[in-house]
Amino acid sequence: MPIDWIWGLIGGLLIGTGGAVYLLGNGRIMGASGIIGGLVDGSGWSTAAERVVFLVGVALLPVLLMPFYGAVDTHITDNYAVLVAAGLLVGVGTRIANGCTSGHGVCGMSRLSVRGIVATCCYILAGGLGVVLFRHILGVI
Amino acid sequence: MARLIVAFLAGGLFGAGLFVSGMTDTTKVQGWLDVFGAWDPTLAFVMGGAMIPMAIAWLIRSRRTTSVTGLALPPAPSKEIDGKLILGSVMFGIGWGLVGLCPGPSIASLSYGGSGLYVFLAAMIGGMLIAPMLRARLDRAVPAE
Structure with a gap:
């Protein structure tokens, strides 16, 4: 089994443990788009402190782990048009669908939520078709 | 305070997991x-x-009435599959595929994502700002039963 897969599994276990802590500790579903979106559109300002502290944790731990890894490259595209289009689609889409990979994917599917399963099928299928279209047919990414 | 500690711990585990799994790449x-x-x-x-761990947490959740810090636990999931769920997920999927970033990793890579990440984040926040308007419009187009 390639080392990347093992790290994927370990990382997944950490992500799931985070979700378990958030659920059993605070009664919340760990959905990144909902936590960010609630701060952005004001719908979650009553729990703003909790959301901000959560996001600080998300951003901070990679900083603390970085010294053990050396250089980390996100390989993010430098095509600004693609970045803007993708950001808008992710922002609008996750808020209309009320969830993303963490909320619908990890938290929803693990409780066999029909909405979580349908959403996950939709975004994986759309993502896969998108990559085929934009990479292999149009060649823009 | 306990709730903030829980939130920080959960966020930290989430960020660490995204980092070591390579999901910010x-x-x-x-x-x-x-x-x-x-x-x-x-x-x-x-x-x-x-x-x-998440499935185990849901099993434990079914035996509890409140969270450890005394907050209400999430209710049973809605079964309603509506147009917003499908349309939103398809939009999200296309954006996810275009750049390879979803909301969690976009925050986890904040310290090392560079200018490309900031452009993506700014657009994502913009999208999140216009989403409530679009959601309301979709609700008017297809009234909930």
């Missing part, structure tokens, strides 16, 4: 979606790994 995410290219199954291991 956009090529790994696009590699998973690109079934006609050099397909990379790492994301399936991440998802599968995350399901295990």
